[in-house]
Every structure is written in structure tokens, then in C-alpha cells.
Amino acid sequence: MDYIIFILAMSALIYGADFIIKESEKIALHFDISHFVIGATLVAFGTSLPEMAASMVASFHGKTDMAVANVVGSVTFNIALVLGIVFMIAKEMKPQRDLFNLDSAWVVVPLLVFYIMIQDGVIGRFDALLFLLMMVSYIIFLFTSEKEELELEIDETLVKEKFKWTPSIVLLGIGFILTIGGANFVVESGTDIAHSLGVSEWIIGLFLVSLGTSLPELVVSVVAVKKGNAEMSIGNIIGSNVANFSMVLGGSALIEPLRVHLEAVHFDILIMAAASLTLLFILANKLYNKAGGIFLLTILALFIEHSL
DSSP: OHHHHHHHHHHHHHHHHHHHHHHHHHHHHHTTOOHHHIIIIIIHHHTTHHHHHHHHHHHHTTOHHHHHHHHHHHHHIIIIIIIHHHHHHOSOOOOSSOHHHHHTHHHHHHHHHHHHHGGGTEEOHHHHHHHHHHHHHHHHHHHHSOHHHHOOOOOHHHHHSOOOHHHHHHHHHHHHHHHHHHHHHHHHHHHHHHHHHTOOHHHHIIIIIHHHHTHHHHHHHHHHHHTTOTTHHHHHHHHHHHHIIIIIIHHHHHHSOEEOOTTTTHHHHHHHHHHHHHHHHHHHHTOOSHHHHHHHHHHHHHHHHHHO
């Protein structure tokens, strides 16, 4: 029964996030906010809503291992799985934006800040505030960088739809209910599954929860590939990972300080760092092709092999 509840709760979590993203886009378009702002904020951060909901609920219930593992696993899956698949199936990727010069710092700096913070074994409330300030910094960066090169694909049907407040507010409410409710059941059923299988909550968070909450990023990226905008998925993943470190960990640590047993989870954090550095190498050498995809999927294989 726990497995059925977990699958249904994960579906509610993802569909809820999708409702929130689409309705937020409609509201932004109604107020004539640029596609750049919508894409670089609502889409990238919106796809991180499942991670945020799951980690914050886990933190609220005192399951801090699961909250941190969800972020570590999500960042790893976002890079190694999602971008690995994108690079393997994309026919041609020639981003106009200089991703290495403009965006590479946002691949590395959040990771370094995270690693420094966990050296004392806890991400406290002061650390949480620093993470949230990083989010503010990233938003300022997005607004001041080259906007025309960051514009992401927006569903054109949303542009053509006549905006109505009542349906949007109702659907937003449904989205938040599904996301928060789904997250609560994901954490509870995931914990029960971990106990029944005799594995730790860290492993459940690292794989089941983080893989499930990474599905929105995967869907957005695959759709971008089909529309010939595969390069846009790189910006989406970078933005989502910044949100994972800053908003997800920051919000969770504000609720309850997050304890990290560094020795026990050292390899998983090392794999996350390896995936991030591999992405940095790909950006520097413009390996937006099958070679880059193979590099990332190799990291993913090591991650899965060691953890199972």
C-alpha cells in the first residue's frame, strides 16, 4: 500500500507544480511581464517546487536526512540524467549565449557554499538566510544579464488565452494543495518504504524522492528538445539547481536546522560535485553533443552503482 500511496503522492506533487507554473505564467503575461522574466524565474524555479515541498515537509517532520538527500539527489539527477539525455537526443545545439562566461559561476558557487556549510555537520538558520540571499543575488543577475539571450520557450497557447482571474486563482489553489499534500504523503510513505526495506531515509530521499521531483525538469527539457530549443534546457537546469541549494535547503533549514553526517554521505556529495564539474567542462568546451551526454551518463551510472 505504501508503494501505491508514494506513486499517487508523487503524481499529485508533480501535477500540482505544473498547475502553479502554468497559472503563474498566465498572470505574468497578463501584467505584460517579459518572456525572459517568466522563463528565467517562473519556469526554472517552478520546476523546483516539488523538491522544495518535499524537503520542507521532511524538515517539518524532523526527517532532515531526507530533506538534504532530496537536494543532493535532485542536483545530481538534473545534471547527469536530464542533461545527459538532452545531449544524447539533441540533433544540434548552438547557444547564442556564452554559457561558460556568464553562467558557470552559478554551477560552482552554490556547491562550494553548500560544502563549506556542512563541515560542522549542520545547516543552521543563519546558513539558511545566506542561502536565501544567494537566491536574491541570482534573481538580480538574471535581470541584469543579457535578457534577449535567456528568453525561454513559453507555451504560446497561454499567450492567446483570454485571462480570467477566478479560474487562475482556483487552479493556483489546487496546485498548492496538490503540491503540499503530495509532498506530505511522499515523505510519510517514503519513510515507511525505507523502514520496510531496511534502508535509510537518506537513500529514499536520494533516489525515490529526488528522482521523482526531478521529473518536471526532465519533461521541460525533453519538450524543449522536441521544439528545437534544447539549449534552453541548460539554463533551466542551472536555474533549478541554484533554486535547490538556495530556496529548498534555505527554506528547509529555516524550519528545522538540517544535520548532515558528512562521513556517511561523502561519496554522494562527491558525485554531485563531479556532475557539476563535468557540466562546467562541457560548457567550457561547448560539448553540447553525444560526447557530453556520455560523460554525464557515466557519472550517473557511478552514482547508481555505488548507492544501490
